[in-house]
Amino acid sequence: MQKDRQPDWQDTNMALFGSDIEKKVKEAAADGEPQWTNAGVKVGLQIWRIEQFKVVPWAKSKYGKFHTGDSYIVLNTYIKEPQINPDKLAWDIHFWIGRESTQDEYGTAAYKTVELDDHLHGAATQHREVQESESKMFLGYFSAGLTYLKGGVATGFKHVTTNESSSREARLLMVKGRGGNILLREVDCKRSAMNSGDVFILDCDEGIFQWNGSGSNMHEKSKAQEFTQLLKTDRGGDVSSVVVDEGDASIESKEHPFTKHLPGEWKMMGVKMGDIKMKDASAGGEDDAVKAFEPKLYRLKEGGGASKVGAGKPPINKLLTTGVYVLDDGFRLLLWVGKAAPKGERASAFVSAQMYLKKFKRPPVLPISRYGEGQEDSQFMTLFGPAVHGGCCTIS
Numbered sequence: 001m002q003k004d005r006q007p008d009w010q011d012t013n014m015a016l017f018g019s020d021i022e023k024k025v026k027e028a029a030a031d032g033e034p035q036w037t038n039a040g041v042k043v044g045l046q047i048w049r050i051e052q053f054k055v056v057p058w059a060k061s062k063y064g065k066f067h068t069g070d071s072y073i074v075l076n077t078y079i080k081e082p083q084i085n086p087d088k089l090a091w092d093i094h095f096w097i098g099r100e101s102t103q104d105e106y107g108t109a110a111y112k113t114v115e116l117d118d119h120l121h122g123a124a125t126q127h128r129e130v131q132e133s134e135s136k137m138f139l140g141y142f143s144a145g146l147t148y149l150k151g152g153v154a155t156g157f158k159h160v161t162t163n164e165s166s167s168r169e170a171r172l173l174m175v176k177g178r179g180g181n182i183l184l185r186e187v188d189c190k191r192s193a194m195n196s197g198d199v200f201i202l203d204c205d206e207g208i209f210q211w212n213g214s215g216s217n218m219h220e221k222s223k224a225q226e227f228t229q230l231l232k233t234d235r236g237g238d239v240s241s242v243v244v245d246e247g248d249a250s251i252e253s254k255e256h257p258f259t260k261h262l263p264g265e266w267k268m269m270g271v272k273m274g275d276i277k278m279k280d281a282s283a284g285g286e287d288d289a290v291k292a293f294e295p296k297l298y299r300l301k302e303g304g305g306a307s308k309v310g311a312g313k314p315p316i317n318k319l320l321t322t323g324v325y326v327l328d329d330g331f332r333l334l335l336w337v338g339k340a341a342p343k344g345e346r347a348s349a350f351v352s353a354q355m356y357l358k359k360f361k362r363p364p365v366l367p368i369s370r371y372g373e374g375q376e377d378s379q380f381m382t383l384f385g386p387a388v389h390g391g392c393c394t395i396s
Helices: 014-028 103-119 220-232 257-261 344-345 349-359
Strands: 044-051 054-057 065-066 071-077 089-097 125-130 147-149 173-179 182-186 199-204 207-212 241-245 265-268 272-276 296-300 305-312 323-326 333-337 367-371
Touching: 044 103, 071 103, 089 103, 103 125, 103 344, 103 349, 125 367, 173 220, 173 344, 182 220, 199 220, 207 220, 207 257, 220 241, 296 349, 305 349, 323 349, 333 349, 344 349, 349 367
Parallel strands: 065 147, 089 125, 207 241, 333 367
Antiparallel strands: 044 054, 044 071, 071 089, 173 182, 173 199, 199 207, 265 272, 296 305, 296 323, 323 333
C-alpha cells in the first residue's frame, strides 16, 4: 500500500518515461547494475541515491538524511520467520521521493526498484514513500528520525518547476448517498460548497477532518469514516484525523484548520462583509437519488494510456500476467502488476495510476494500493468475480 503527498508529477511529460528514461538508465548501466551484486544478501538496511540515472551507495553516516531534490532506493533485508526458517531472507524495497525530485530521478528510482526486485527473484515487496508522508514501516528503520536536507544532485533532464511551499493543497470531498449507493466526489474547497445534508472531508496539511452535516445519515458517516481511515493510512498513518458535527463551536476559531481553509465569513479589502451561511440539506439533493459509482477496471500503458476492460465486479481472469491494471472502486485505486508485464510498465505503474486520476477527473487524493501478482489479499479478491470461460490469468 502506498502513501501520497506528492509533487504534481502529473504535469510532467510522462510520455517520455518508457522511452527516454529507460534508455538513459540502460546506458548508465550497460554492463548490468553492479550495485545489486551484494544487495539483500544479509540482514540489514542498504540505501542508494539516484545520480545521473545511476544507483550510487548512500553513506551509512547519512542514513535517515534525505535531500528533498532527490530520489532514493532503500532495501531492508530481514528474516520473516526466524523460529520456523531462520535462514530464509525476506525483503522490502522502498523508493523514496523528495518533494523537489524530478521526473528523471523518480522514474529512474521506480525503474531500478523493479530491476532490484527482479534480482531478488520477485520475492520483495515494493513500497513508494513520499517526503513527509512516509509509512510507519519506513520511519521505523531510523531510530533518530528523518532529516530533510535542501537541494539535490544535478540531474540529466531539466528540473520541473515546483511551488516553493511544501504544504499539502487543501481539498474538500463530499460523501453522499444511502445504503450501498454512496458516492465520493471532490467539490470546491469553500464553505459555500457544503450543506447540512451530507458529510464532508477536509484533507489538508494539518490533518483530515470529517464534518457531519446535521441532516447526514448513518451510511454517509460510516463510509466517510472508512475513507478517512484509508486516506490516513495512505498519508503514512501519523496524520491526525478528527470527526466533528455541524454546530461544533470548537472548529470556528480563526486558528482552527477547518476555519482557516473554510472561512465562515467573506471579506473585501480585509473588512468583514458578512457571514457565509451553511446551506440546508435540500441543497445537496436527495440521497435516495444517488447511484453508486460503478467500479471500473482499466489496463494501463506507459505514457498514460488506459483501456477499459471490465466494470462492476469483473471476472478475476481479466487480469493477465502480461499487464498492469487499475481497479477504481470509487474510494480508492487498486493497482495490480502482472509478473510478465514489460519492465517499463511495471516501473511506471504508480505514475500511470496517477495519470489515470487526472485523465478521468477523479479525486487526486484517492489512495493507491499496489498488488504484485501473487500478493493479492482477501480484500482485493472480494472486488472481483469468478473466472469466466476464455480468460487467462494465473490467479487461483
